[in-house]
Amino acid sequence: MPSREATAYFGAGPAPLPTAVLEKASQVLLNYNDSGIGITEISHRSGDAEKILESTKSALAQLLDIPTQEGPDGYQIIFLQGGGSGEFSASVYHMTALWVEKRRQQIVKELGTEDETKVFDALRKAVDDEFKLDYLVTGSWSLKASQEAARLIGANHVNVAVDSRKDNNGKFGTIPKESEWSLTPNPAHSGMLYYCDNETVDGVEFPAFPDVDSSKYHVIADMSSNFLSRKVDVKRYSAIFGGAQKNVGTTGITIAIIKNSLLTQLAKPDLLRKLNLPVGPVVLDWPTIAKNNSLYNTLPIFDVWIAGQVMQSLISKASTDGPKIATQQAESEKKASLLYGILDKYPVFHVVPDKSVRSKMNICFRIGSEQDRDDKEKKFLAGANERLLLGCKGHRSVGGCRISNYNAVSVEKVEKLAQWLEEFAQQQ
Numbered sequence: 001m002p003s004r005e006a007t008a009y010f011g012a013g014p015a016p017l018p019t020a021v022l023e024k025a026s027q028v029l030l031n032y033n034d035s036g037i038g039i040t041e042i043s044h045r046s047g048d049a050e051k052i053l054e055s056t057k058s059a060l061a062q063l064l065d066i067p068t069q070e071g072p073d074g075y076q077i078i079f080l081q082g083g084g085s086g087e088f089s090a091s092v093y094h095m096t097a098l099w100v101e102k103r104r105q106q107i108v109k110e111l112g113t114e115d116e117t118k119v120f121d122a123l124r125k126a127v128d129d130e131f132k133l134d135y136l137v138t139g140s141w142s143l144k145a146s147q148e149a150a151r152l153i154g155a156n157h158v159n160v161a162v163d164s165r166k167d168n169n170g171k172f173g174t175i176p177k178e179s180e181w182s183l184t185p186n187p188a189h190s191g192m193l194y195y196c197d198n199e200t201v202d203g204v205e206f207p208a209f210p211d212v213d214s215s216k217y218h219v220i221a222d223m224s225s226n227f228l229s230r231k232v233d234v235k236r237y238s239a240i241f242g243g244a245q246k247n248v249g250t251t252g253i254t255i256a257i258i259k260n261s262l263l264t265q266l267a268k269p270d271l272l273r274k275l276n277l278p279v280g281p282v283v284l285d286w287p288t289i290a291k292n293n294s295l296y297n298t299l300p301i302f303d304v305w306i307a308g309q310v311m312q313s314l315i316s317k318a319s320t321d322g323p324k325i326a327t328q329q330a331e332s333e334k335k336a337s338l339l340y341g342i343l344d345k346y347p348v349f350h351v352v353p354d355k356s357v358r359s360k361m362n363i364c365f366r367i368g369s370e371q372d373r374d375d376k377e378k379k380f381l382a383g384a385n386e387r388l389l390l391g392c393k394g395h396r397s398v399g400g401c402r403i404s405n406y407n408a409v410s411v412e413k414v415e416k417l418a419q420w421l422e423e424f425a426q427q428q
């Protein structure tokens with residue numbers, strides 16, 4: 001049986017966790033804090049649970065430099081269930097309710113009356129004529145999010161401002177320039193500008209915050225697969241979310257960072273129903289979860305604890321001033337450039353995405369030519385498995401190879417894989 005130390009695991013999620021955290025986890029599962037009760041057995045409403053929640057939030061705020069003050073410009077950190085996919089829906093429900101209420105208030109002002117029928121008629125017309133959610137479709141996950149939006153509110157309200165497959169032979173792998181995006185021209189008509197910061201399946205990552213005016217568009221990003229891998233200018237986002245199971249912890253919680261100004265002034269469910277707009281389940285409702293300190297219903301506190309421990313381990317290795325994630329960012333970049341360096345050195349390898357948008361987290365490549373690709377990739381993966389370099393197969397929807405370079409994958413393990421890449425290329 002291979003040991004954990006001998007194995008290097010490059011799976012895309014669930015993904016490796018630091019061994020020290022798992023060792024401690026195995027103890028607290030049996031007996032948390034010398035209480036005689038295991039961590040999965042304690043109440044989510046206990047003092048211990050509350051402490052875990054608070055320290056995890058504080059660690060995240062330190063790592064990403066999140067402004068957590070009260071008032072409209074501060075942010076809430078909340079924990080939800082339902083995965084990243086749950087947030088595809090939650091963001092639609094929420095941003096729709098926000099847009100409708102803002103527009104309603106404006107109509108009241110414009111008409112100079114609160115007359116319900118008059119206001120409602122004008123609002124219905126505004127929803128029909130104006131209301132859009134903008135999506136940047138740059139990979140499989142933003143595509144899924146946009147499809148969920150169309151399912152919930154109707155395709156007529158979803159503006160796919162960019163579909164990067166269009167200029168790339170029908171495949172994901174690029175991010176067209178901002179000047180080529182067709183955002184809803186009047187930002188007041190746009191409920192949000194949604195994008196996925198790192199596309200796990202396609203290996204495409206935004207190199208930086210997109211060149212859009214975040215004071216006019218509500219920018220919301222899915223950071224499920226690059227959460228805690230690099231610095232983030234949180235202040236430019238209306239909301240950020242990510243499932244924990246890749247770079248942060250165990251499967252079971254989703255973390256969302258939401259600007260306070262988003263959490264008030266939302267259309268009431270009755271009004272949304274009258275407008276034929278959807279009302280989401282309460283467990284996905286950001287204000288409800290925020291108001292209840294993420295404890296509206298039973299939260300898997302063990303998963304929050306794991307995330308907190310992972311965050312503490314990142315803080316303790318931070319060596320610079322400023323956002324504490326900078327140290328981890330440097331390590332991620334070092335590991336990614338080692339791998340891309342070898343992939344670029346040998347013509348037998350073909351990195352899938354364009355150089356300008358290569359992900360530091362999910363490194364996607366093909367081997368060989370169209371004729372011998374199946375054979376070569378099979379050989380590469382079999383050789384990797386023999387060497388206990390596991391989880392290098394690409395996502396089933398696209399094939400090929402994918403190396404996930406998450407934080408818990410050490411430099412040494414990446415070096416081991418790099419060695420096999422070199423060896424394999426030299427055999428060709």
Ligand code: PMP
Nearest residue numbers: 083084085141200222224225243
């Ligand atoms: N977004 C991204 C970028 C992902 O990689 C994934 C899962 N791999 C999801 C969303 C969906 O997450 P979940 O499976 O937690 O719903």
